[in-house]
Amino acid sequence: MPSSALTAAHPLKDVTASDSALRRFLHGLPGVDAVGLEGRAASLGTRSIKTTAKAYAIDLAISMVDLTTLEGADTPGKVRALGAKAVKPDPTDRTAPSTAAVCVYPDMVAVAKEAVAGSGVKVASVATSFPAGRAPLTVKLADVREAVAAGADEIDMVIDRGAFLSGRYLKVYDEITAVREACGTSARLKVIFETGELSTYDNIRRASWLGMLAGADFIKTSTGKVAVNATPANTLLMLEAVRDFRAQTGIQVGVKPAGGIRTSKDAIKFLVLVNETVGEDWLDNHWFRFGASSLLNDLLMQRQKLATGRYSGPDYVTVD
DSSP states (O other), X not given: OXXXXXXXXXXXXXXXSSHHHHHHHHHTSOOOOHHHHHHHHHHHTTOOOOHHHHHHHHHHHHHTEEEEOOOTTOOHHHHHHHHHHHHOXXXXXXXXXXXXXXEEOGGGHHHHHHHTTTSOOEEEEEESXXXXXXXXXXXXXXXXXXXXXXXXXXXXXXXXXXXXXXXXXXXXXXHHHHHHHHHTTTOEEEEEOOHHHHOSHHHHHHHHHHHHHTTOSEEEOOOSOSSSOXXXXXXHHXXXXXXXXXXXXXXXXXXXOBSSOOSHHHHHHHHHHHHHHTOGGGOSTXXXXXXXXXXXXXXXXXXXXXHHSSOOOTTSSOOO
């Protein structure tokens, strides 16, 4: 079930009472030490993972993948194939876990839902005029409602970066809360910041708190459609934000790095960040996801290598 936003009785509720109150709160957050943040992210990325732990980490990473296709050339056939792969990533090995979800455009939700029926794999849909987010709110909300009506279990929305960067924080907050309401009780909401366009770590911290205050179930780095997407540093910063938010509110929020995570080695580095920053409570696909299209193939290849001692041929995994 989706998490709820802050109750009226919670002391942080007052920070969203007005644009000035919200601005005061967001700009009152501690400034980010960029050198320290990047240094810690780099240091955690050097941790050595032994064979047994590596096998566990690979399976955990597979179970956290939102297997994604977001192209103009997407077809029902491609989405069905993606759904089948999400359910059984390795048809030759039934011990391989399913992925967390398939992520598609709203018009492909019904196809994806049918493809994963009965499996436990969720259907996520990007909405709110993804990836630019340049549309009237009425259009964005219609986008969300249609995806939910078609069976989407999760909605990945993009914030209005123009509004955020010009300091219109309450507009962004109100839009997120409206989308949260349009999701109803059946769909969880992931809020995408497009961190590569926010320019500074301070902005990423502010966006993280803004999204959580508005009722996000997940905060997500990127659309995967810009030059700079998920990085260890910006993901670490967002993990610190969800940790601190839970400490203040008691509400747990998930994190989804997306875009640019292509190898098992990359994925394991992110899992180390999770373990060392927020702990085991987030080491579950209910609270941590990878937004990816090609990552799963490498995870499967590395999994097979650990099991047999060798890599399979090029036809071992499907080309998405």
